[in-house]
Amino acid sequence: MKLLAISPHLDDAAFSAGGLLALRVDQGWDVTVATCFTGNVAQPTGFALACQLDKGLGADIDYMALRCDEDYAACRALGARAIHLPFLEAPHRGYASANMLFAERLRDDRIVDAIATALGELLAAERPDLVLGPLCLGNHVDHHVVLDAIRRSCADHAVLLWEDWPYADRETRVAAVPTLIERLTPETRARRIAACAAYASQLGFQFGGLEAMSERTERIAEERFYTLHMA
Secondary structure, three states: OEEEEEEOOOOHHHHHHHHHHHHHHHOOOEEEEEEOEOOOOOOOOHHHHHHHHOOOOOOOOOHHHHHHHHHHHHHHHHOOEEEEOEOOOHHHOOOOOHHHHOOOOOOOOOHHHHHHHHHHHHHHHHOOOEEEEEOOOOOOHHHHHHHHHHHHHOOOOOEEEEOOOOHHHHOOOOOOOOOEEEEOOHHHHHHHHHHHHOOHHHHHHHHOOHHHHHHHHHOOOEEEEEEOOOO
16 A cells, blocks of 8 residues: 655645654555655745744755755654655745735746646656645645645545644634544654654744654644545
8 A cells, every 4th residue: 555645845744644654654555755845946035045044044054955854854754755846935936925925826826737747747656545635724825736736636546634733733623524533642643753853944943842842742642634625
């Protein structure tokens, strides 16, 4: 059995579904995490650079190379394989402020077409039995782009959507009934924490540090997944 998790950013799959990914690996599944937005810009400026500096990383750091290395480490902790697709994150596509990341998609942002094509090719190569993707809690524009691309490319596949974390901590519960509820065991929770901890560059900004992330994850009893409606 093969599982393909389609992650918008380098960390979304582990942050949101690390327990399920670890469990499926332990059950003998071939698990792959494909991250869409890993394209590199050598000398970012403006808001894109600010998104690096606010993580405590200097302008001379190759931010995306660092993040890809973190993702490889996270996938090793889960027992998964990592694939990195070369598309640019929203701050490199004209989204010039934090507010814009959670607002309407820019009219000239048509990257979903290219991502849908790439996902179609990836699905043909991988032939997964189950695809995971983002439910888009938090309304980040990149998450919505990936969900739209999944809708276009995954019509012939079983798809479940995870509750995007840490946004799920701040959102009201989803109105829909989960298709799958995966209760975390001490082992799968520990693997999820280990995978999340690999994204060291993000922990301070997202959670206030490693200890805070670990404490928040310890309070998570289950991961919930929802059926994708293609309409």
